Amino acid sequence: MAKKRKERKKGDAAKLEMTPMIDVVFQLLIFFIVTLKEEDILSHLDVSRPAPDPNSKPEEQVDDLLTIEVGRQAWVLNGRPYAGSAGLAALDRSLTRIASFSRGASVIIKCTGNSQHSRLVQLLNICAREGLTNISVFSL
Amino acid sequence: MRRKRSADGCDLDMTPMIDVVFQMIIFFIVTLKMDENINENIELEDAPESPVYKGEDKRTIIIEVDRRGWLSINNYQLTETKLRQIVRARYNKFGTFPVMIRADKKTEHKDVRKVMDICTDVGLWRIDFAAIKEAK
Numbered sequence: 001m002a003k004k005r006k007e008r009k010k011g012d013a014a015k016l017e018m019t020p021m022i023d024v025v026f027q028l029l030i031f032f033i034v035t036l037k038e039e040d041i042l043s044h045l046d047v048s049r050p051a052p053d054p055n056s057k058p059e060e061q062v063d064d065l066l067t068i069e070v071g072r073q074a075w076v077l078n079g080r081p082y083a084g085s086a087g088l089a090a091l092d093r094s095l096t097r098i099a100s101f102s103r104g105a106s107v108i109i110k111c112t113g114n115s116q117h118s119r120l121v122q123l124l125n126i127c128a129r130e131g132l133t134n135i136s137v138f139s140l
Numbered sequence: 141m142r143r144k145r146s147a148d149g150c151d152l153d154m155t156p157m158i159d160v161v162f163q164m165i166i167f168f169i170v171t172l173k174m175d176e177n178i179n180e181n182i183e184l185e186d187a188p189e190s191p192v193y194k195g196e197d198k199r200t201i202i203i204e205v206d207r208r209g210w211l212s213i214n215n216y217q218l219t220e221t222k223l224r225q226i227v228r229a230r231y232n233k234f235g236t237f238p239v240m241i242r243a244d245k246k247t248e249h250k251d252v253r254k255v256m257d258i259c260t261d262v263g264l265w266r267i268d269f270a271a272i273k274e275a276k
Contacts, residue, residue, distance in 0.1 A: 025162070047269065
């Protein structure tokens with residue numbers, strides 16, 4: 001092999017045809033660029049579901065209890081409904097105020113069957129921001 | 141670098157371009173995730189204030205609920221009975237494990253409840269809801 005290589009003159013070196021390779025490589029590049037989709041950063045909202053067995057309940061002391069109902073049209077906090085587009089902002093303010101003087105409050109969320117999941121997530125998002133982590137979700 | 145000039149115009153040196161293109165292809169191949177079987181039809185609600193989900197616990201089971209209330213795991217559709225069997229079998233084998241519900245924002249709570257009830261019946265009372273921290 002080494003002999004053969006030596007024998008080859010400079011002028012008649014085999015010329016590799018690059019055009020098909022470049023075509024394929026560009027096709028691959030375009031495929032990857034088109035299919036590239038950056039993943040969203042996910043968050044998790046941790047809740048507890050009251051267990052049917054009393055022995056498997058978490059052993060936590062209930063100091064302060066906050067009950068919020070999630071309905072199809074509105075959230076209800078301490079008997080006061082928060083509806084419409086301004087409802088979420090108003091609920092946000094009320095929860096912030098309550099959370100400021102009872103940080104370790106236990107939150108009980110009661111969801112009606114026809115309420116949208118987004119309402120529950122929006123409520124849990126506020127609770128997460130305010131540091132309310134002891135959350136139980138009931139279904140009505 | 142000496143450039144050759146042929147009789148019918150200048151020869152473009154292709155080597156650097158090919159190098160760059162190969163580098164880009166390798167980057168895209170490495171970053172491509174082919175193994176993620178998730179239900180793309182599920183639109184999650186935003187929750188920018190909640191903690192980031194890192195997916196560190198490999199035991200986590202992600203249960204998907206779409207807006208029609210259909211249940212699936214890894215984009216594989218399941219009936220309630222089948223889901224119950226899977227969760228129970230997993231619980232019997234490994235003990236308690238984290239459950240994440242990936243429900244569409246328009247899903248009604250009665251459909252999410254089906255999954256929560258199954259988990260509670262089996263003995264899992266901690267449940268996570270997936271949401272979007274930061275949309276890309």
